[in-house]
Amino acid sequence: MLLKLKPYLKSILLQHVAARRLRRDTDYERSSVRTILVLRFDRIGDMVVTTPLFSQLRQIFPSSEISVLCSKSNASVILHNPHISSCPVWAPGVAGLKTLVRIRKRYDLVIDLNHSVIWRDLLIIRLLSPRWAASVFKEGRYGVPGRTLPIYRLMPGPDQSPDKRISRKYQHLAEYLGGKETHGFRYEVFLPPNQQRVGIQPGPELSKPFWVVNQHGGRPQMSIRLDDLKSAIEILLNADLQADVLWVSSPVNYASVRSIAARWFGENPRVLTPEPTDNVMDAVRPLSLQNCLGLISPDTSLIHFASAFKRPTVIIFANEPELYAQWSPPNETWSQHIFSDDPKSLRGYQSSELFSAVKQMTEFVARSATVGLSC
DSSP: OHHHHHHHHHHHHHHHHHSSOOTTOOOOOGGGOOEEEEEEOSOHHHHHHHHHHHHHHHHHSTTSEEEEEEOTTTGGGGTTOTTOSBOOBOOSSHHHHHHHHHTTTOOSEEEEOOSSOOHHHHHHHHHHOOSEEEESOOOOBTTBOGGGOTTOSBOOOOOOOSOOOHHHHHHHHHHHTTOOOOOOOOOOOOOOTTOOOOSSOSSGGGSSOEEEEEOOOSSGGGOOOHHHHHHHHHHHHHHOTTOEEEEEOOTTTHHHHHHHHHHHHTTOTTEEOOOOOSOTHHHHHHHHSTTEEEEEEESSHHHHHHHHTTOOEEEEEOSOHHHHHHHOOOOSSOEEEEEOSOSSSSTTOOHHHHHHHHHHHHHHHHHHHHHHHHO
């Protein structure tokens, strides 16, 4: 009996928290929006896929201050974004609460990008006390439709576009807020304009063309098999005798990667294993260089960065079509996607598919180089 009552009680509580309009709520006027805060304090990839929204908001609100409530891990992604005025950092606990209190009542418009109804976000919006809260379309929770929650003064209906990607949902919200109807999008990543150190500098080790390979995804079960990675690296090395291979890693797995690379390739100067830092932009910088030829990686934030810089990619995804439809990056150049047999891991992907895709990528790059030389 208690278990049956639980969803009902949660729906009552949800309606209590979200059923009242914000204290400063008035009829929405776009011209009155002077300060905006976007809630984006989650993963690195989530921040990258949100970057098209920032430029849209700047077009809609050309004179407004646009800030983003970030996490410690994803703040560096937009540190140099010209559309963003400030990046306050939120984290669970006392420090995060202090941040919210410090910026309370500072913003006219707070934008919630979660497509689900999240308790934490509702409470944060209440504490921030903006004039208006906007959200992407929410299906609802505990039987309470998202569009019936008065806390969200601004929420569009379901997007009818056949493009199901998350960035498209953000476009739909921007159009609802007064933006022009758009078709297609691309990620925007801005590195320091003065070329201060971010990642490996283009010195002797990166003066030649190079490929980037990454074995690990966000979880251990989202990793490329070691033997397959070795074969893929050998394909890259043999395809272009002038190109190096940059094997990137995280601080957690760097020692293992370096040891394995030494065992496989000895002192081969063409296989580079740079020491990583805690700042993801250190790994992103090589992808931005013109002599970067392409990327091999599981589904992780690096694939979105590669899309931003228009790099050819070979990507392995878990076999979960709905999530793939939401998170696959836009591609303005060559890309091939491989799927595993399992919806929660890379278990069961076909090695032969990976090797074939890597060969096709090298052939595409070689053809592109030939066309470039002939122009």
